[in-house]
Amino acid sequence: MKALLSTTYFGPVQWYQKLYRYEEVEIEQWESFQKQTYRNRCLIATTQGIQALTVPVERCTVGTIKDVRISDHGNWRHLHWNALVSAYGESPFFEYYQDDIRPFFKERWEFLLDFNEAIREKMCELLDIRAKVRYSEAFENQMIHDFREGIQPKHPLEDPDFEAKPYYQVYQQKHGFLANLSVLDLLFNMGPEGIFYL
Helix, strand or coil, X not given: CEEEECCCCCCEHHHHHHHHHCCEEEECCCCECCCCCCCCEEEEEECCEEEEEECCECCCCCCEHHHCEECCHHHHHHHHHHHHHHHHCCCCCXXXXXXXXXXXXXXXXXXXXXXXXXXXXXXXXXXXXXXXXXXXCCCCCCCCCECCCCCCCCCCCCCCCCCCCCXXXXXXXXXXXXXXXXHHHHHHHHHHHHHHHC
């Protein structure tokens, strides 16, 4: 079985579950960029609750997702890294993985898709996900297992195959279990055992 996914910035646990469970995954590179989606944002748990981290993109970008350029506006790399340190610095595995994650907030990528794919490759390495991934050759209109619109932060579609199984979270006593956050939440809290939640 093959799944069709949009590119993501430190995507949610649900997105990585698809990557882990499907025999083959196709990453869409011909769709138009959509705002307020996981394509350029991730959700993390903080002492105040859920916080969205958004990668700014160039406004003049038109066309397909593969052509979307990252903006250097607002010192976002520094802000995102500080938010992660603040949110997960006390988590069981932050210290262990921080050297693997830190380069994404030091180095610069020109294109969002390239940045997201470098992140995906690193997360697969750290979680031991051996996904068979390829990129779409044209915009796909229909597919049996199309998750491009279903996996989104604001209005996710029902997904009977995804169950947000609770795992340890640093702020769980304060907020309860916060489901389907960024895969970073799973990695920093559960470490190598994270794959068992996928």
